[in-house]
Amino acid sequence: MGGVSMVPAIIGFYAIPEVIKAFAKPKEEIIVKKAKDDIKEKVPIWGTVFKNLRLVIQSALIGLGVGSLPGVGEDVATWVGYDAAKKTSKTPEKFGTGCYEGAIAPEVANNSAIGGAMIPMLTLAVPGSPPAVVLLEALMIHNVRPGPMIMRDNPTFINYIAALLFLAVLALWVSGIILAKPMSLILKVPAVYLMPIVSVLSIIGAYAINNNPFDIIIALIFGLLGYFLDKMQY
Known part of the structure; x- marks a missing residue:
């Protein structure tokens, strides 16, 4: 299929402008408060x-x-969840300032969309998201054919998927608790040292989605577009 790949465009639009801004002000450092030991x-x-x-x-x-x-x-799903939360909130003016509602809504929507993407993938063999495409290919490699007949050919497979999703949520919760404080220390690294790593990972990520060098160009173009839009305060 033709057109612009969404993931490289998003990577470029949100990651590349931050890299450019960091190099535009090399003496500026990201400062965070010292993490507390409070539980x-x-x-x-x-x-x-x-x-x-x-x-x-x-x-x-x-x-x-x-x-x-x-x-x-x-x-x-993330953007729709955020927009719906803002429209139904009693204090929509707090969105964009770090309020709990603005953090809860997109994260919950993002996580629940993973389970939702399994529905068309397992019942119709039509992936609902890029990760579901990878999972679909992995299942076919192991001779598991998702589709309307999966309950007849593999009657217990749906239960396995549900159990794996549940365990994945628990693992995400545990790892989040363990890594939240150590990962916050990354914010103390000066931007001029951190951003080269971010830029390299962004380019690798844009290329790795489709293994297409043109996606790198797409990411850079959208990165420049995002930077100029940010400078014009859009």
Whole structure:
């Protein structure tokens, strides 16, 4: 299929401008407050989660619905979840300032879209996202044929997938708790040292999606576009 690949364009639009801005101000460093040892800094604040339970359910349903649409993926679910949260919030003016609602909605929608993408992939053999494409190819390599007849040919396979998704969520939660504080130390690295690594990884990521060198050009073009739009305060 022709057209511009979405992932290289997104990588270029959001990553490359930050690299350019970092080199434009080489003396500027990213400064963060010293991480506290308080347990609240390490684990989720459960009161906040339950306080926003309606938002969690809303974003989960949005992610599930958007993820179940073939070819849409987690990126769209993230933005739709964020937009819906902002429109239904009692304090929409706080979005963009680091409020909990603005963080909860896109993350929940993004995670639930992964499960939603499994629906068309397993029942119709039509992947709902780029990761689902990789999983579909892996299943075919192992002689597992997703589609309408999967329940007849592999009656327990759906249960395995559900169990794996559940374990993946638990692993994500545990790793998030363990790595949250150490990973925050990366923010103390001066941008002039960190951004070259980001730029290399961005280029590799743009190329690796389709193994197409043209995607690198797409990422750079969208990166320049994003930088100029940022300079013009769009």
